[in-house]
Amino acid sequence: MNIDKNRKIRDAHRTFVYKTVGNVEKILTEHVEDLTSLREKLTALKSLLIEKLETTKRLDETILEIAKSRELEKEIEDSGEFCEHVYSILAKIDLRLEEGKHGVCKQTPVTNQEISNTGNTKSAKVKLPKIELKSFSGNYQEWQGFWDTFQSAVDGNTSMSAIEKFTYLKSCVTSNAESAIAGLPLTADNYKVAIDILKDRFGKPQLLISNYMDALLKLPSVNSVHETKKLRELFDKIEINIRGLNALGVESQSFGNLLVPIVMEKIPSELRLVVSRKFGSEESWNLDALLSALKTELEARERCIAMKTSGPNVNTTKFEQYRARNKQPYSASALYTGSEEFTQHCVFCKKNHKSINCMTVTEPKARRTILRRNGKCFVCLKGGHISTNCPSRAKCFNCEGRHHVTICERIRNTLTSRNVVREEASPRGSGSCQDGSRDAGTSAMHISNNANSVLLQIAQAFVCRPDNEQLGLNAHVIFDSCSQRSYITSQAHEKLNLPTIGKETLLIKTFGDNSASVKECDVVQLCVRTLDGMNVYITSYVVPVICSPVSNQQSQGTLECYPYLQGLQLACDTSDSVNVDVLIGADYYWSFFTGNIIKGDPYGPVALETNLVDSALARELLKSLYVDDYVSGKGDVGSAFTLSKEIKLCLKSGGFNMRKWSSNSESLLRSLEQDETFSDDFEKSNRPKVAEEDESFSKSVFKHSSEKEQRVLGMLWNPTQDELIYDLNKTLGEVDAQPVTKRLILSTATRFFDPLGLIAPVILPLKMMFQKLCKDGKDWDELVDAELNHQWLTT
Numbered sequence: 001m002n003i004d005k006n007r008k009i010r011d012a013h014r015t016f017v018y019k020t021v022g023n024v025e026k027i028l029t030e031h032v033e034d035l036t037s038l039r040e041k042l043t044a045l046k047s048l049l050i051e052k053l054e055t056t057k058r059l060d061e062t063i064l065e066i067a068k069s070r071e072l073e074k075e076i077e078d079s080g081e082f083c084e085h086v087y088s089i090l091a092k093i094d095l096r097l098e099e100g101k102h103g104v105c106k107q108t109p110v111t112n113q114e115i116s117n118t119g120n121t122k123s124a125k126v127k128l129p130k131i132e133l134k135s136f137s138g139n140y141q142e143w144q145g146f147w148d149t150f151q152s153a154v155d156g157n158t159s160m161s162a163i164e165k166f167t168y169l170k171s172c173v174t175s176n177a178e179s180a181i182a183g184l185p186l187t188a189d190n191y192k193v194a195i196d197i198l199k200d201r202f203g204k205p206q207l208l209i210s211n212y213m214d215a216l217l218k219l220p221s222v223n224s225v226h227e228t229k230k231l232r233e234l235f236d237k238i239e240i241n242i243r244g245l246n247a248l249g250v251e252s253q254s255f256g257n258l259l260v261p262i263v264m265e266k267i268p269s270e271l272r273l274v275v276s277r278k279f280g281s282e283e284s285w286n287l288d289a290l291l292s293a294l295k296t297e298l299e300a301r302e303r304c305i306a307m308k309t310s311g312p313n314v315n316t317t318k319f320e321q322y323r324a325r326n327k328q329p330y331s332a333s334a335l336y337t338g339s340e341e342f343t344q345h346c347v348f349c350k351k352n353h354k355s356i357n358c359m360t361v362t363e364p365k366a367r368r369t370i371l372r373r374n375g376k377c378f379v380c381l382k383g384g385h386i387s388t389n390c391p392s393r394a395k396c397f398n399c400e401g402r403h404h405v406t407i408c409e410r411i412r413n414t415l416t417s418r419n420v421v422r423e424e425a426s427p428r429g430s431g432s433c434q435d436g437s438r439d440a441g442t443s444a445m446h447i448s449n450n451a452n453s454v455l456l457q458i459a460q461a462f463v464c465r466p467d468n469e470q471l472g473l474n475a476h477v478i479f480d481s482c483s484q485r486s487y488i489t490s491q492a493h494e495k496l497n498l499p500t501i502g503k504e505t506l507l508i509k510t511f512g513d514n515s516a517s518v519k520e521c522d523v524v525q526l527c528v529r530t531l532d533g534m535n536v537y538i539t540s541y542v543v544p545v546i547c548s549p550v551s552n553q554q555s556q557g558t559l560e561c562y563p564y565l566q567g568l569q570l571a572c573d574t575s576d577s578v579n580v581d582v583l584i585g586a587d588y589y590w591s592f593f594t595g596n597i598i599k600g601d602p603y604g605p606v607a608l609e610t611n612l613v614d615s616a617l618a619r620e621l622l623k624s625l626y627v628d629d630y631v632s633g634k635g636d637v638g639s640a641f642t643l644s645k646e647i648k649l650c651l652k653s654g655g656f657n658m659r660k661w662s663s664n665s666e667s668l669l670r671s672l673e674q675d676e677t678f679s680d681d682f683e684k685s686n687r688p689k690v691a692e693e694d695e696s697f698s699k700s701v702f703k704h705s706s707e708k709e710q711r712v713l714g715m716l717w718n719p720t721q722d723e724l725i726y727d728l729n730k731t732l733g734e735v736d737a738q739p740v741t742k743r744l745i746l747s748t749a750t751r752f753f754d755p756l757g758l759i760a761p762v763i764l765p766l767k768m769m770f771q772k773l774c775k776d777g778k779d780w781d782e783l784v785d786a787e788l789n790h791q792w793l794t795t
Contacts (some may be wrong), residue, residue, distance in 0.1 A: 010059040056151040138176025140211040163186035215642030360557035459571035475581035483585035
């Protein structure tokens with residue numbers, strides 16, 4: 001924007017103002033007999049000066065924004081001098097107008113009697129404050145009050161001219177109301193036009209009624225009876241709008257029944273129950289009665305708040321005060337109205353414990369992110385409002401900040417000094433050699449810090465011998481990219497009976513200690529099965545223990561807490577304490593990871609995709625295993641055979657031997673028999689002879705499958721025909737000879753076990769007959785009538 005052009009425009013306006021000021025000073029010095037004409041001239045000139053002053057101010061602001069730094073001081077000084085000159089002449093105009101209003105005439109002599117009377121009159125009156133006209137912005141609800149005030153003070157004042165009234169009117173309207181009369185010149189005739197425009201725009205009764213009703217419908221709801229201040233605001237706004245409708249001649253009887261459900265919807269459910277008790281079931285609800293009941297309840301709650309004690313004992317610490325507030329006894333009424341509050345649901349991980357005790361989400365920044373995403377308050381951890389509007393006066397007892405203690409940043413520094421470091425003998429190789437020994441680096445370290453839980457890379461994988469996949473176990477594997485070697489515990493080594501392929505001497509250093517210990521370790525080879533069916537052969541070192549049991553790994557709760565992790569299948573559920581069997585170091589680390597990474601929150605966990613065997617088998621067992629019975633199926637023999645082998649190997653690692661398989665496929669049973677025969681031969685060659693052998697798998701299979709009918713979860717199943725059997729003859733034979741009573745019908749209906757509802761056409765008529773007997777009030781051993789007896793026989 002051109003600064004020179006703006007300065008020329010401003011100078012032109014200032015020149016016009018100076019000329020106008022000269023005319024005003026000339027008028028003020030002259031003696032004029034017609035006071036009305038004088039007041040009209042001065043009022044018009046005053047309005048003109050005010051308008052020009054505002055124009056020059058806007059130009060000054062524009063020039064200051066684009067002016068150079070060295071010119072700012074001079075511009076501000078010139079603007080101040082100009083404004084001072086204009087304000088001085090405006091004050092003179094106001095003084096002259098005030099003198100003319102009271103009719104002061106210096107040339108008129110005053111007698112002693114008049115002076116005495118004047119003094120008595122003044123002493124009899126009280127000096128009242130000036131009435132300031134409120135501005136009107138275009139709000140329909142404010143129109144009636146504004147117009148009544150303006151009409152009393154200005155429009156009905158006969159001593160004022162139309163131009164003066166128009167000037168006052170333009171100074172009292174803003175926003176939409178100002179835009180409605182914009183463009184009308186300041187003349188006496190346009191005053192009446194401006195009044196008509198405002199009345200037509202904002203004073204129509206139907207518009208006002210609609211606006212009041214719309215305001216009632218849009219009132220915000222109050223969700224808790226404990227928010228007494230919000231309840232008072234809601235009640236006051238309801239009464240304000242109803243008074244406005246009454247002022248327009250709309251009585252509450254004409255709209256009260258329509259507003260009753262609207263008002264009831266705005267108040268909390270507990271308060272609705274209290275108010276509803278005051279009306280009879282047949283009584284027609286009245287708006288005035290409803291507001292009266294609501295007012296009584298609200299005033300009672302406000303009195304209770306006013307009678308509360310001033311505060312806690314000053315001798316107690318802030319922490320004790322916080323604990324006392326959370327352990328105070330509650331009355332039966334409070335327990336009823338606040339039942340939801342006492343259910344301990346953590347706002348961070350959604351589990352059943354206090355939020356302050358959450359060990360799943362421990363980072364304050366992550367907790368703040370969860371609260372912000374879920375729309376929770378940072379002070380009370382509740383929804384429906386933010387911390388700036390929170391009614392709670394509680395502060396963090398750790399730092400006195402305006403937030404909840406669970407998201408306090410300072411607590412991390414406090415807890416750091418209380419960390420307990422435990423060193424475990426988990427070697428990590430460094431790869432360097434010294435005198436024939438390998439430097440195994442530092443051992444694993446576990447830091448007990450409940451305030452900052454870190455999820456480790458732990459998976460569950462099937463580990464077996466390289467030469468025999470039948471001999472394996474489901475081991476817990478921890479991945480450590482900082483370790484240059486892989487390790488297996490002595491216990492897992494013994495279970496797998498892994499052959500030793502060599503021995504090496506390792507130089508093991510513990511964390512925080514420069515000294516090292518030399519240890520000779522066995523070198524073994526093991527096989528880890530991956531998801532794609534490939535086997536990864538690992539050379540590892542046998543150590544007594546890798547690390548202490550890993551705890552505080554709330555992996556499942558983490559999945560539920562972070563949305564970007566939901567739906568993922570964990571390689572291992574580490575909710576409980578986990579004993580690590582195998583450590584995979586950097587030598588085989590990337591043989592098990594695909595490189596896909598899922599990352600969300602900056603301070604949240606990161607998920608790495610692994611190619612280890614997924615949890616499909618575990619999900620299948622959880623879905624189809626009942627105590628020691630497994631019931632499932634596949635679409636073809638090959639898939640069923642593979643599934644049976646995986647299940648047998650999985651359960652065998654826990655000491656459970658799956659036997660007595662049954663199937664509607666003879667080829668599947670033969671395949672299982674052949675596989676079991678080979679497995680039995682291998683086991684016999686690797687175990688000592690015993691006096692009495694267990695029953696072989698093949699014998700148990702064919703002995704069991706030779707039975708024509710078998711029980712499957714309480715139901716009869718014919719494997720040959722693959723049919724479910726319901727034997728009704730036995731039950732009906734037992735009840736045929738008995739008299740038909742209410743007791744007999746109920747007993748018969750409950751004998752049938754039909755979880756799938758396949759024989760519902762048989763059971764439902766019995767239940768319907770029992771229902772009819774209950775409605776008729778029949779006794780348990782009373783004989784039924786002929787109609788029901790006939791229905792019983794036909795059923």
